[in-house]
Amino acid sequence: MADLSHARIDRAHALAPGLFRSLGPSDRKKLKLDITYDYGDGERLEFRGFEPLGVLDMRVFQGLVAMAGPEGKLLQNSATASDVGKRLLDLLYEPADDEIKQAVIKPTSVVINDSLRRLAREIGAPEDGPGIKRLKKSIERLFSVTIFVQSGRRRIGSRLLSVYASDEDTGGLRVAFNPRLAAAVIGGAHARIDLMETRALDSDPARLIHQRLSAFVDPGKSREVSAETLSGYVWPDPADTPRTARSRITKVRKAVDEIRSAAGWNITKTGTDKWRFIRPRLIENTA
Incomplete structure (x- = not known):
C-alpha cells in the first residue's frame, strides 16, 4: 500500500513550461531538454539535458520528492554540519579546488535512502523487473539535468538531483536534491502535489x-x-x-x-x- 499523501515541489520546478511533456515514440532520440523559464522578480531558470523528460519522469520526480518529505535526512549548512554531513555535502557540490572548497558555505540538502520498489509503489508503477529498470532509467535522466538559476547578476548551477546511487542486488536507492528542491521539501515555498490524486x-x-x-x-x-x-x-x-x-x-x-x-x-x-x-x-x- 502506498502511504505518502503529497509532494512539496519547488513551485518554479513545477511550473517550468515543457520541463515535463508528452513524448512520441521517437522523441527521445530527436529532442533534447532546453527550457528557459522566467519565474518572476528577475529570476530565470534554465534546464538543460541530453534527453527530454516525459510523464514517467514527472511521476518519478514527484515520488522522490514525496519520499524526501517525511523520511529524508537533512544535510545542513557545511559550517555547522557533522563530519559525515560535510563529506556528503562535498559530494554534492564538488568545488574546483581546496581554496574554493574552504570558502564555500554549502546550503542545505535532503537525502533519501530507500528502495526502488518503494518508489514504484508510491507512484503506482509496476514493481516487476522491467518496471524497476524503467524507474532506474528515469532517475538517471533526472540526474543528468543541469539547472542554472539567474537572479539579477548572480548565476548558480546545480543538478536537478545532486546525488544518485542504486544497488541491483538489494534494490536500494539513494538520492539527494538540489538546494532549491530541498528548501521546498523542508517547509519553504512550494507547490503541493497530491499523490492520492495523481495515483488515480x-x-x-x-x-x-x-x-x-x-x-x-x-x-x-x-x-x-x-x-x-x-x-x-x-x-x-x-x-x-x-x-x-x-x-x-x-x-x-x-x-x-x-x-x-x-x-x-x-x-x-x-x-x-x-x-x-x-x-x-x-x-x-x-x-
Missing part, C-alpha cells in the same frame, strides 16, 4: 495538466484556464497541422473530465473550451 489518474495529458494546475491553484482556491493553455502544458511545441491542433483539444477535454472524476476537482465550464478549476480543500492538518 491514468492518461498522460491528465497527469501533466494536473501537476501544472496544482502548481498555481492552491488547495481551496480556483482559477479559470482555457483548453489552448492546457494543451500547452502537455505539448509545448505548436501543432504542425490544424488536425493535430483539434486532436490535442479533444484530448484536453478528456483530461479535464478525468481530473474532475478521478482526482475530485470541482470543474465548471465557463465558455467554449474554457473551465474554472476549483481545487479540493486540504483534509489533513499538514500543509
Whole structure:
C-alpha cells in the first residue's frame, strides 16, 4: 500500500513550461531538454539535458520528492554540519579546488535512502523487473539535468538531483536534491502535489495538466484556464497541422473530465473550451 499523501515541489520546478511533456515514440532520440523559464522578480531558470523528460519522469520526480518529505535526512549548512554531513555535502557540490572548497558555505540538502520498489509503489508503477529498470532509467535522466538559476547578476548551477546511487542486488536507492528542491521539501515555498490524486489518474495529458494546475491553484482556491493553455502544458511545441491542433483539444477535454472524476476537482465550464478549476480543500492538518 502506498502511504505518502503529497509532494512539496519547488513551485518554479513545477511550473517550468515543457520541463515535463508528452513524448512520441521517437522523441527521445530527436529532442533534447532546453527550457528557459522566467519565474518572476528577475529570476530565470534554465534546464538543460541530453534527453527530454516525459510523464514517467514527472511521476518519478514527484515520488522522490514525496519520499524526501517525511523520511529524508537533512544535510545542513557545511559550517555547522557533522563530519559525515560535510563529506556528503562535498559530494554534492564538488568545488574546483581546496581554496574554493574552504570558502564555500554549502546550503542545505535532503537525502533519501530507500528502495526502488518503494518508489514504484508510491507512484503506482509496476514493481516487476522491467518496471524497476524503467524507474532506474528515469532517475538517471533526472540526474543528468543541469539547472542554472539567474537572479539579477548572480548565476548558480546545480543538478536537478545532486546525488544518485542504486544497488541491483538489494534494490536500494539513494538520492539527494538540489538546494532549491530541498528548501521546498523542508517547509519553504512550494507547490503541493497530491499523490492520492495523481495515483488515480491514468492518461498522460491528465497527469501533466494536473501537476501544472496544482502548481498555481492552491488547495481551496480556483482559477479559470482555457483548453489552448492546457494543451500547452502537455505539448509545448505548436501543432504542425490544424488536425493535430483539434486532436490535442479533444484530448484536453478528456483530461479535464478525468481530473474532475478521478482526482475530485470541482470543474465548471465557463465558455467554449474554457473551465474554472476549483481545487479540493486540504483534509489533513499538514500543509
